[in-house]
Amino acid sequence: MVDQPIVEVRDLHKTFAVKRDGGVSMLHALSGVNFDIVGGETLGLVGESGSGKTTAGRILVGLLPATSGTVSLFGHSITGPDGKAQLASVRSRLQLVFQDPYASLNPRMRISNAIAEPLDIAGTYSRKDRNDRVAELLELVGLPKNSVERYPHEFSGGQRQRIVIARALALNPDFVVCDEPVSALDVSIQAQIVNLLLDLQDRLGLSYLFIAHDLAVVRAVSTRVAVMYAGAIVETAPKAQIYSDPQHPYSRALLDAVPRADPDAVRHPVVAGEVPSLLSRPPGCSFHPRCAFATERCRVEVPLLRDSGAGRRVACHLFST
Amino acid sequence: MSSPLLSIQNLSVQFRVDTGWVTAIDDVSLDLAAGECVGLVGESGSGKSVTALSILRLHERTTTRISSGLILYQGQDLLRAPGSAMRRIRGSEIAMIFQDPMSSLNPVLTIADQMSETLRQHQGLAGAAARKRVVELLGLVRIPDAARRADDYPHHLSGGMRQRVMIAMAIACKPRLLIADEPTTALDVTIQAQIMELLRDLRRELSMSVMLISHDLGVIAEFAQRVIVMYAGRVVEGAPVAQLFRRPVHPYTMGLIAAVPKLDSEASRLATIPGRIPGPQEVIRGCRFSPRCTLARDCCLAEQPSMQLVSDHQSARCPPRILALSEGHG
Amino acid sequence: MTDVGLGSLAAAEIAAPRRHGTLRRLLRHRSFMIGFSIILLLTLAAVLAPLISPIDPSAMKVRLRFRPPSSAFWFGTDMFGRDVFTRVLYGARISLFVGFSVCVVSGLCSAIIGVIAAQFRRLDGAIMRLMDALMSFPAILLALGIAAALGPRVSSVVIALTVAYIPAGVRIVRAAALTVREMDYVQAAQVSGASSLRIVIRHILPNCFSSLLVHLTFIFAYAMLAEAALSFIGVGIQPPIASWGNIIAEGRDYATEAWWVMLFPGIAISLAALSLNLLGDALGDMLDPRQKGGA
Numbered sequence: 048m049v050d051q052p053i054v055e056v057r058d059l060h061k062t063f064a065v066k067r068d069g070g071v072s073m074l075h076a077l078s079g080v081n082f083d084i085v086g087g088e089t090l091g092l093v094g095e096s097g098s099g100k101t102t103a104g105r106i107l108v109g110l111l112p113a114t115s116g117t118v119s120l121f122g123h124s125i126t127g128p129d130g131k132a133q134l135a136s137v138r139s140r141l142q143l144v145f146q147d148p149y150a151s152l153n154p155r156m157r158i159s160n161a162i163a164e165p166l167d168i169a170g171t172y173s174r175k176d177r178n179d180r181v182a183e184l185l186e187l188v189g190l191p192k193n194s195v196e197r198y199p200h201e202f203s204g205g206q207r208q209r210i211v212i213a214r215a216l217a218l219n220p221d222f223v224v225c226d227e228p229v230s231a232l233d234v235s236i237q238a239q240i241v242n243l244l245l246d247l248q249d250r251l252g253l254s255y256l257f258i259a260h261d262l263a264v265v266r267a268v269s270t271r272v273a274v275m276y277a278g279a280i281v282e283t284a285p286k287a288q289i290y291s292d293p294q295h296p297y298s299r300a301l302l303d304a305v306p307r308a309d310p311d312a313v314r315h316p317v318v319a320g321e322v323p324s325l326l327s328r329p330p331g332c333s334f335h336p337r338c339a340f341a342t343e344r345c346r347v348e349v350p351l352l353r354d355s356g357a358g359r360r361v362a363c364h365l366f367s368t
Numbered sequence: 369m370s371s372p373l374l375s376i377q378n379l380s381v382q383f384r385v386d387t388g389w390v391t392a393i394d395d396v397s398l399d400l401a402a403g404e405c406v407g408l409v410g411e412s413g414s415g416k417s418v419t420a421l422s423i424l425r426l427h428e429r430t431t432t433r434i435s436s437g438l439i440l441y442q443g444q445d446l447l448r449a450p451g452s453a454m455r456r457i458r459g460s461e462i463a464m465i466f467q468d469p470m471s472s473l474n475p476v477l478t479i480a481d482q483m484s485e486t487l488r489q490h491q492g493l494a495g496a497a498a499r500k501r502v503v504e505l506l507g508l509v510r511i512p513d514a515a516r517r518a519d520d521y522p523h524h525l526s527g528g529m530r531q532r533v534m535i536a537m538a539i540a541c542k543p544r545l546l547i548a549d550e551p552t553t554a555l556d557v558t559i560q561a562q563i564m565e566l567l568r569d570l571r572r573e574l575s576m577s578v579m580l581i582s583h584d585l586g587v588i589a590e591f592a593q594r595v596i597v598m599y600a601g602r603v604v605e606g607a608p609v610a611q612l613f614r615r616p617v618h619p620y621t622m623g624l625i626a627a628v629p630k631l632d633s634e635a636s637r638l639a640t641i642p643g644r645i646p647g648p649q650e651v652i653r654g655c656r657f658s659p660r661c662t663l664a665r666d667c668c669l670a671e672q673p674s675m676q677l678v679s680d681h682q683s684a685r686c687p688p689r690i691l692a693l694s695e696g697h698g
Numbered sequence: 699m700t701d702v703g704l705g706s707l708a709a710a711e712i713a714a715p716r717r718h719g720t721l722r723r724l725l726r727h728r729s730f731m732i733g734f735s736i737i738l739l740l741t742l743a744a745v746l747a748p749l750i751s752p753i754d755p756s757a758m759k760v761r762l763r764f765r766p767p768s769s770a771f772w773f774g775t776d777m778f779g780r781d782v783f784t785r786v787l788y789g790a791r792i793s794l795f796v797g798f799s800v801c802v803v804s805g806l807c808s809a810i811i812g813v814i815a816a817q818f819r820r821l822d823g824a825i826m827r828l829m830d831a832l833m834s835f836p837a838i839l840l841a842l843g844i845a846a847a848l849g850p851r852v853s854s855v856v857i858a859l860t861v862a863y864i865p866a867g868v869r870i871v872r873a874a875a876l877t878v879r880e881m882d883y884v885q886a887a888q889v890s891g892a893s894s895l896r897i898v899i900r901h902i903l904p905n906c907f908s909s910l911l912v913h914l915t916f917i918f919a920y921a922m923l924a925e926a927a928l929s930f931i932g933v934g935i936q937p938p939i940a941s942w943g944n945i946i947a948e949g950r951d952y953a954t955e956a957w958w959v960m961l962f963p964g965i966a967i968s969l970a971a972l973s974l975n976l977l978g979d980a981l982g983d984m985l986d987p988r989q990k991g992g993a
Contacts (some may be wrong), residue, residue: 095556096527108889138891151882155904163882166888203644204412233411233645234583238638239628245637260557263629267638284830290631304561306586308628310609314590317561320524386726 059116093267098275146227148207205236379437440586463538469530527558607682733976744790800921812871874906915978
């Protein structure tokens with residue numbers, strides 16, 4: 048039985064107008080992004096800076112408007128003419144967990160109020176229900192009940208991230224966008240939060256879009272992975288395949304570049320060059336200036352994301368017939 | 369056996385807070401031989417950056433003080449050296465690069481201007497000679513189109529490029545020791561790989577010693593020859609890199625290595641270290657790691673453990689574990 | 699390792715409640731205590747003026763003219779035989795009242811205008827140009843103009859000074875609000891569907907408060923000094939109502955014969971301004987680096 052995807056993104060474009068050197072230039076943050084997320088799964092979205100992964104995440108929760116393309120959440124299109132109304136109707140089913148545990152909580156708000164804010168905004172909860180729910184959420188994320196009257200600065204980074212997660216779960220969402228939720232945490236704390244997210248997914252049946260640059264963390268969390276480069280998805284595959292047999296040269300380069308905590312590990316050649324400026328992307332495939340396998344076709348024609356068998360898709364001319 | 373290039377002995381540094389002074393690092397000792405690469409690894413609050421800044425006495429004078437210890441560079445105690453000696457050593461003998469190249473570069477000066485300043489200070493170069501050396505150095509750090517790039521301002525360059533410029537400035541006077549404090553933490557993974565490769569090559573070409581500070585065990589594993597692990601202001605273990613990863617002794621080291629997510633791991637849950645890192649103000653009787661240690665015994669909670677040798681080149685601050693190992697367990 | 703034990707471990711590690719942390723820190727801060735004590739003393743003196751000195755400040759006794767400071771007349775008498783000490787006490791009422799009112803009203807206006815400028819980009823340009831125009835006049839000249847137009851009374855002085863000091867406050871609030879708007883916690887509220895009003899009231903304003911507060915302590919001091927200056931010039935409070943400024947003005951012609959008439963109100967003004975500066979500095983220290991995420 049095929050589940051109806053809860054998130055459907057088709058040909059999503061996002062451009063920003065930036066003031067530069069006297070004039071205005073267009074920055075292409077996203078250039079035709081396509082992906083689906085089905086219920087209960089975690090799609091890991093990896094990429095380096097300029098890949099567009101954070102922008103995609105923000106568009107999905109309605110913080111940024113799309114320039115063109117369609118985004119459907121739970122069957123409702125938020126990019127259509129009545130997008131705002133559609134978004135409002137599904138708002139309680141989606142949420143966002145942020146990266147910086149120090150900037151994602153209002154320093155002047157007690158954490159009980161911070162966690163209950165989604166409930167207060169919804170406005171339909173009695174005082175008792177609200178407080179009960181806050182206590183429930185604190186327990187869910189492993190924080191003690193006596194934390195309610197405290198302020199964010201009294202907590203460590205890892206604990207603050209738990210508070211942020213508690214807030215995200217307040218209205219029982221079905222889909223949570225996690226934007227680099229553990230990148231700012233120490234390694235030993237990262238592991239705790241990752242496990243917490245996985246446990247919550249099991250208990251509550253959540254779906255995640257897990258945005259990160261750390262491939263190893265993504266591996267621990269995701270069911271499927273999408274690799275982004277310079278505003279486009281270059282490859283999507285089930286987790287196991289992308290790590291054992293990456294198809295796109297950039298996926299390969301990315302995996303090779305990750306330093307391994309094992310002095311015996313084989314070191315791979317380093318890919319040269321840098322991520323192109325999104326104001327002036329190279330013609331054809333954005334990766335071709337750095338790609339060891341680039342052909343003439345790569346320099347001219349933009350490769351589209353196409354099926355390459357076994358639930359995999361890749362945007363590379365090397366794989367198209 | 370020649371004496372080490374740099375020897376930190378029983379260094380303790382304190383920070384000032386509202387209520388008085390607190391210990392940032394306590395009894396830190398480490399040696400670095402000429403041409404060696406030592407990795408200093410730890411999470412936040414471990415004291416690794418404080419240790420590094422102390423070597424060049426770069427810490428904030430009013431809020432930090434060195435309460436005890438020595439830092440011997442080629443036999444001379446840097447902590448008691450006069451200001452003029454330190455100024456000579458900084459940049460030409462010992463150089464340092466930091467995490468965020470944007471704040472280390474002056475935004476209103478061109479790259480060439482900034483680099484010329486260092487060259488003028490330490491090598492007396494000026495004018496055309498300085499310019500030539502600048503372009504030469506930029507080429508050494510593999511910046512393409514070096515002659516043109518020299519006239520750019522920092523904000524024209526990407527993060528990776530800026531870090532290369534920082535490295536160029538650091539190696540300008542061929543220092544004997546380069547201290548790199550989280551040099552790639554703010555960079556993308558592919559750029560990080562490029563910069564680490566550059567550092568590896570430069571180390572060889574210039575016969576430089578490197579002290580690499582990082583929280584990333586992978587970066588340390590790929591670069592360092594010897595690793596010092598710090599936790600909550602103390603050194604907890606020191607070993608050659610292969611030995612550290614294959615047979616870690618201290619429970620924190622074991623936990624840290626286990627907690628790092630692996631690219632090739634099939635596990636569905638990550639191994640964790642329960643609890644959280646203590647702040648410098650927290651006074652813990654006994655071992656600083658004991659509240660989180662699954663192997664803690666009574667002796668751990670009662671008194672501060674001391675560093676003990678495990679083998680020729682490995683030492684750790686965990687007497688119970690060392691005892692267990694020598695008796696054939698663990 | 700499972701996470702079951704984490705809840706209890708996490709519980710054990712949260713520090714004991716530091717509910718009175720701020721208060722305790724303030725009490726320990728020397729500048730704050732000195733500044734606060736002086737202002738408190740001056741305020742009490744002003745409020746309890748009739749109790750402290752039952753003499754009528756406007757009572758003229760020609761036979762007692764130009765008496766130097768003595769045990770009977772602590773600050774001496776002026777050219778009309780009025781007790782300078784009593785006049786200075788009553789003058790404190792005016793000065794502190796003006797300082798306080800200007801502080802509060804300009805603070806409120808700055809907060810509202812600053813937040814509007816930060817929230818509505820289209821209005822921002824117009825508002826800031828207007829503020830720039832106001833700021834291009836030295837505050838005292840602007841206040842002079844307004845006070846002269848409205849007539850010499852306390853309310854004119856308050857209005858004039860409020861208008862003169864609003865632009866500086868607006869700048870501060872706007873800058874703080876712009877920073878706070880970009881913070882993740884504001885975005886989190888947006889994701890949850892919060893209205894702009896809710897975001898302004900619950901998130902933006904509380905986090906602009908500390909920057910504004912420090913600024914307002916200095917405004918208090920400036921307003922007192924400005925009132926003294928306006929009254930000195932003759933555009934502010936008119937005698938026989940005592941104001942520190944007009945006491946000094948009246949004493950100007952008798953500077954050599956009765957130096958005490960100018961000296962004591964002068965000391966009072968300096969003391970008040972100094973204490974407010976100390977207070978403001980202390981608050982700035984306290985509030986600034988402690989909290990990340992605010993502004």
